[in-house]
Amino acid sequence: TMRRNSFPAHTRNGISMASVPSLSASLQQRVSAALAAAVPSAVDADPLLRRSDRADFQANGVLGLAKRAKANPRELAAAVLAALPTDEVVGQVEVSGPGFLNISVPDAAITANLSLRAADDRLGVPEKAAPGITVIDYAQPNVAKEMHVGHLRSSVIGDAIAKILEFEGEQVVRRHHIGDWGTQFGMMIQYLLEHPHALDHTEGSDADAGEASMSRLDRLYKSARTLFDADEAFKDRSRRRVVDLQAGDPETLATWQRFVDESKIYFFSVYDKLDIEIADADIVGESGYNDMLVETCELLEKSGVAVRSEGALCVFFDDIKGKDGDPVPLIVRKSDGGFGYAATDLSAIRNRTGDLHATTLLYVVDVRQSLHFKMVFETARRAGWLTDGVVARHLPFGTVLGADGKPFKTRAGASVKLEDLLDEAVDRATAVVREKGEKIGLSEQEIVDNGRQVGIGAVKYADLSTSLGRDYIFDLDRMVSLNGDTSVYLQYAYARTRSIFRKAGPDQRPVAHPELALEPAERALGLHLDAFGDALAEVAESYEPHRLASYLFQLASLFTTFYELCPVLTADGGPAQVENRLLLCELTGRTLSKGLQLLGIRSPERL
Numbered sequence: 090t091m092r093r094n095s096f097p098a099h100t101r102n103g104i105s106m107a108s109v110p111s112l113s114a115s116l117q118q119r120v121s122a123a124l125a126a127a128v129p130s131a132v133d134a135d136p137l138l139r140r141s142d143r144a145d146f147q148a149n150g151v152l153g154l155a156k157r158a159k160a161n162p163r164e165l166a167a168a169v170l171a172a173l174p175t176d177e178v179v180g181q182v183e184v185s186g187p188g189f190l191n192i193s194v195p196d197a198a199i200t201a202n203l204s205l206r207a208a209d210d211r212l213g214v215p216e217k218a219a220p221g222i223t224v225i226d227y228a229q230p231n232v233a234k235e236m237h238v239g240h241l242r243s244s245v246i247g248d249a250i251a252k253i254l255e256f257e258g259e260q261v262v263r264r265h266h267i268g269d270w271g272t273q274f275g276m277m278i279q280y281l282l283e284h285p286h287a288l289d290h291t292e293g294s295d296a297d298a299g300e301a302s303m304s305r306l307d308r309l310y311k312s313a314r315t316l317f318d319a320d321e322a323f324k325d326r327s328r329r330r331v332v333d334l335q336a337g338d339p340e341t342l343a344t345w346q347r348f349v350d351e352s353k354i355y356f357f358s359v360y361d362k363l364d365i366e367i368a369d370a371d372i373v374g375e376s377g378y379n380d381m382l383v384e385t386c387e388l389l390e391k392s393g394v395a396v397r398s399e400g401a402l403c404v405f406f407d408d409i410k411g412k413d414g415d416p417v418p419l420i421v422r423k424s425d426g427g428f429g430y431a432a433t434d435l436s437a438i439r440n441r442t443g444d445l446h447a448t449t450l451l452y453v454v455d456v457r458q459s460l461h462f463k464m465v466f467e468t469a470r471r472a473g474w475l476t477d478g479v480v481a482r483h484l485p486f487g488t489v490l491g492a493d494g495k496p497f498k499t500r501a502g503a504s505v506k507l508e509d510l511l512d513e514a515v516d517r518a519t520a521v522v523r524e525k526g527e528k529i530g531l532s533e534q535e536i537v538d539n540g541r542q543v544g545i546g547a548v549k550y551a552d553l554s555t556s557l558g559r560d561y562i563f564d565l566d567r568m569v570s571l572n573g574d575t576s577v578y579l580q581y582a583y584a585r586t587r588s589i590f591r592k593a594g595p596d597q598r599p600v601a602h603p604e605l606a607l608e609p610a611e612r613a614l615g616l617h618l619d620a621f622g623d624a625l626a627e628v629a630e631s632y633e634p635h636r637l638a639s640y641l642f643q644l645a646s647l648f649t650t651f652y653e654l655c656p657v658l659t660a661d662g663g664p665a666q667v668e669n670r671l672l673l674c675e676l677t678g679r680t681l682s683k684g685l686q687l688l689g690i691r692s693p694e695r696l
């Protein structure tokens with residue numbers, strides 16, 4: 090009675106069927122109709138349907154409605170109940186407490202729903218009917234500078250949000266607004282022109298290419314800085330070099346380009362380690378908006394949005410004041426004529442709304458830049474570059490802390506090298522994976538690969554499972570722990586589903602048997618699987634990836650309980666029950682792996 094087709098086959102063929110309405114959406118619709126039938130003026134009353142431990146779902150909307158209609162809530166609940174006939178998704182309904190409706194869903198509905206999801210490439214998750222264009226600004230390190238843990242957060246969070254939005258059907262444009270422009274380059278360019286070998290590769294260095302690039306850049310920066318501080322003439326030549334850079338002098342630009350290229354070698358090596366794909370074409374740094382700066386300032390001045398103040402071009406805000414009560418302006422052009430960070434961001438907004446036709450602008454940048462974005466968005470609204478239909482959101486994230494609860498630094502006060510952190514995470518994960526891996530006969534290569542996927546996954550998950558605004562402690566021991574809310578726990582749950590299928594024999598594709606009754610652990614797991622699309626929609630709406638992380642953690646926990654209580658391959662109920670349980674395993678596995686993939690985390694087949 091087992092059908093052919095191996096488990097991943099239908100995820101490979103790229104065919105997606107119609108989306109599967111979630112059971113909660115179907116119920117929501119029916120309860121809404123029943124509310125409207127009981128109180129005709131309540132056409133769009135929210136039934137406030139929630140998952141519940143007492144029944145499968147609880148509708149709490151009667152209470153508010155009773156208050157509005159000045160009715161007795163229990164009587165009203167009884168009237169709603171009468172207008173809610175049982176059907177294929179409405180099982181038992183009863184009134185409880187002051188006027189709640191407890192609703193359970195028939196077992197058959199759960200099994201039928203799982204079977205529809207399993208037949209769909211997208212696990213039944215609908216695609217947005219009217220997608221917009223979202224430009225997301227994340228992963229924006231600075232040229233010739235070491236990346237720090239803040240850049241790690243931006244990259245990990247931005248990558249996950251971009252993937253989730255894309256899966257929801259949104260058109261996503263990625264923009265990596267790297268710091269590749271500004272007066273600081275004058276000194277470095279001048280130094281490199283005077284010391285043409287300063288960026289040459291040193292011999293005998295066995296560090297990887299990325300690290301080697303960064304240490305060359307760092308060495309050059311330090312030498313240039315020392316000279317700049319000690320030698321007035323060099324200082325002057327450096328300042329003139331800034332002017333040449335801004336004027337687009339070819340030799341100066343070519344030298345500047347060397348810094349950008351060298352830095353990209355380093356960035357890409359870190360992103361590679363992080364298992365984050367960044368397309369070179371999406372790297373549009375500050376320099377990319379250089380040609381727009383003059384016009385941006387002119388437009389702001391002409392429209393009166395910006396005014397001159399003490400030689401600088403500024404925008405003022407009523408509600409933004411400094412400690413002394415004086416207004417804090419957004420400085421678009423400094424009194425020396427130089428353009429700042431703000432002028433670039435305003436130009437980038439013009440480009441993103443005007444040329445890229447963005448309907449949503451997202452910025453994944455740490456919380457310390459909140460005021461900057463508040464002022465930039467307000468200025469762009471006044472200037473008409475952000476119209477009412479366009480959403481602009483800064484998604485601020487908190488600081489990564491060391492074990493001492495202070496911002497992550499080494500004892501010497503310097504930021505910890507990102508690559509060292511990642512290497513250490515991989516080392517620890519490999520040790521964890523090795524123990525079990527040797528028992529189940531994994532090869533050395535598999536152990537190494539898994540160690541990497543588990544270690545990097547652990548770092549990403551620790552970040553993504555914390556709500557964005559919160560600071561969190563970077564604690565590797567906790568991150569790679571097998572127990573608790575960690576990616577390793579989820580990865581093990583996934584690997585377990587795969588191991589069940591290996592034992593079941595190859596090419597098993599379970600058929601659903603809706604006529605069979607379900608155990609409580611099966612129902613709980615099935616209902617949670619049904620909520621995957623709802624969880625994703627919530628993330629896409631709130632831009633809070635931790636909601637997906639907690640959905641997946643709950644899924645793995647429910648699966649663990651199911652697995653302990655309900656034998657799969659040796660189910661008492663015979664082959665039909667085996668198939669029903671295999672279906673739960675299959676869908677759990679695919680949902681875990683899809684969810685992890687959207688968070689940028691891999692799921693090894695054997696762990």
Ligand code: ARG
Binds near residue numbers: 226230266437
């Ligand atoms: N490069 C900046 C930094 O390291 C982040 C850029 C954020 N994006 C933006 N459009 N301002 O702090």
